[in-house]
Amino acid sequence: MAKLISILDNDFYKFTMQYAVVKLFPKAKARYQFINRGKHEFPEGFAAKLTESIQALSKLKLTKEEKIFFAESCPYMDPTYFDFLQGYRYDPEEVKIEQTGCELSVKIEGYWYRTILWEVPIMSLICEIYYEMTGLQRVADEEVMHIVESKMDKYDKLDITIADFGTRRRHSFDVHDLVIKTLINHPSKTFIGTSNLFLAMKYNTKQIGTHAHEWFMFHAAKYGYKMANLLGLENWADVYLGDLGIALSDTYTTEAFFKQFNKKLTKLFDGVRHDSGDAIEFAQKTINHYLSLGINPLSKSIIFSDGLDYDKVEKISNYCKGKIGYSFGIGTDFTNDVGLPRMNIVLKMTEALPENGEWTPVIKLSDEPMKHTGDSKEIEMAKRYLHIDD
Structure with a gap:
């Protein structure tokens, strides 16, 4: 069982x-x-x-x-x-x-x-x-380890940092455990931690994460769509006082987010997380936002976490290099690359x-319209209220 x-x-x-x-x-x-x-x-x-x-x-x-x-x-x-x-x-x-x-x-x-x-x-x-x-039937443990090692050898050449974000849609706990063990033993500084708290403890690595879409979704229910991002971030800052400072940007689209990501919050938070839509477009919007407020983008970071594989990571890295700080959270491409179709749930x-x-x-009004979630009538009402066109 x-x-x-x-x-x-x-x-x-x-x-x-x-x-x-x-x-x-x-x-x-x-x-x-x-x-x-x-x-x-x-x-x-x-x-x-x-x-x-x-x-x-x-x-x-x-x-x-x-x-x-x-x-x-x-x-x-x-x-x-x-x-x-x-x-x-x-x-x-x-x-x-x-x-x-x-x-x-x-x-x-x-x-x-x-x-x-x-x-x-x-x-x-x-x-x-x-x-x-x-x-x-998945591939054998040795092959799982080989797949992870091969990916890491390629990632090492990009001079980047990556974390494991693969708990939710992993093949199994055993595969996840084996992946983290392999990442820990890999001889480079590319891997920096995992979103899984138990495996972070087991392997003495850093736990990674801040908040998810539901944080802002609740704030919309309590305060309304136009105040959800602003008050969600304000409340987060009141609780953590600057710690855990990566803000999730796409609960009601990036456009709506940056309208409320004011100078105080932009200075306070260490960066933003990208989770849907075109990563290059998002990177440029983020860079432009920091520049418009007189903030050096290289003092901030983007955490990319949307369905990443090597090709996407390489493309994003090449674009962001020298323009803004960046790191990557990789999910099922680590924890469910075992020779079987991955679940999309x-x-x-x-x-x-x-x-x-x-x-x-x-x-949720994702930057990728196909990833909108919730009641269709509510979605249409929110899009009108926030002046969003897909």
């Missing part, structure tokens, strides 16, 4: 957001839903297997060793949070799973500070169980209930 062996086997930004939610929005609630972008057909009995694995998550708890590691590596987080996390348990009652034929439905509902941790583990379990149940917040508010649909 596919399972997680640690409560820290999750993306770091889930914990950083949870900490901020506990501090600022402890009474807020959220709903999430699975989206099968790749139209994958799930075998009979899949829902039962997934339910069994999710039930097992309720037994996970933060160990003493994990608590010490987490607290020592994140001094900007209060000790009370680590005590809270030590008492946190996944509640499977928050997750509803159904299967009709080959179609899978997964819905999550509960207090946001609790449900925020579900997305990444459920997605990784869906992937692992899918490969198990369909009987698709997401699990997104669909509604939010701010304190003293009401259930409100939430959406």
